[in-house]
Amino acid sequence: MNYSRQRELILKTVKESKSHPTAQEIYEFVKGKSPNISLGTVYRDLNFLAEAGVIRRIDVGDKQIHFDGDILEHCHFVCLDCGRIHDIERKDFCRDENKNLIAKGFVPLRKDVIIYGQCPLCNKKEKEN
Amino acid sequence: MNYSRQRELILKTVKESKSHPTAQEIYEFVKGKSPNISLGTVYRDLNFLAEAGVIRRIDVGDKQIHFDGDILEHCHFVCLDCGRIHDIERKDFCRDENKNLIAKGFVPLRKDVIIYGQCPLCNKKEKEN
DNA sequence: CGATAATCAGTAATGATTACTATTTTGTGG
């Protein structure tokens, strides 16, 4: 039991892209291969795939959600000038963090680390039921 | 030269809050002290203060921007059940990361690290001009 | 005071995302 034709196309597009595209950008690309695809379908399928864990959502605070086909652990560097999202390897981030980045020409200014999961209160509640 | 009365009130509200409130929540709170304040003013002043670096924006992907009066380096833990944003100390995050968190009852599932700054290309361009 | 700039309230506009509905596609069991 595989994904539908459209969903497969959207998945392939995200997986093959290196640019962390938005839903709109993915829509514009897949329209070339499946001209009457709808934007709603792109959103629905992207959410489906993200929920299934085969792609990853990236929220960098530029009003649009970006998508990443690489679900292996890595960080992102967002350029405040051009807006591009660069992939950062784990080893270039933790321990002497900025050193490696700066050596590659990046100028890090600010960092956001967000962990998602279940908080102690909700975990306790769940265990009790 | 200080901030205006409204701006001061909004700053104080964010600084004294521990709950990482949204613009709407801040608006509702300050309305109690300055009843005819406008939502637009709250947004404008929050953006002004964030731009000035005295408060911090947090984008956790729940459609609303949250604000944090604590600008010292720390991470955030977002509960996928209740949506609450918990502060995480730096030392509880890096090195044996999850160990400390789990010991406190957190169940970490996913982590997003985003670094903001200038990318090598834009830095090069800037230097050339 | 008085001119000038900053700030504001209130409301309208924006734009990414989601919801909805009628139609089409798909898969399954006979």
Place this chain on the structure above:
DNA sequence: CCACAAAATAGTAATCATTACTGATTATCG
């Protein structure tokens, strides 16, 4: 091969946080 139920889709309308705009108000500083 076919009928039929479930899933997916196109196209459009609705949502809703945020921003833009406008005319009025307030602060600043000579």
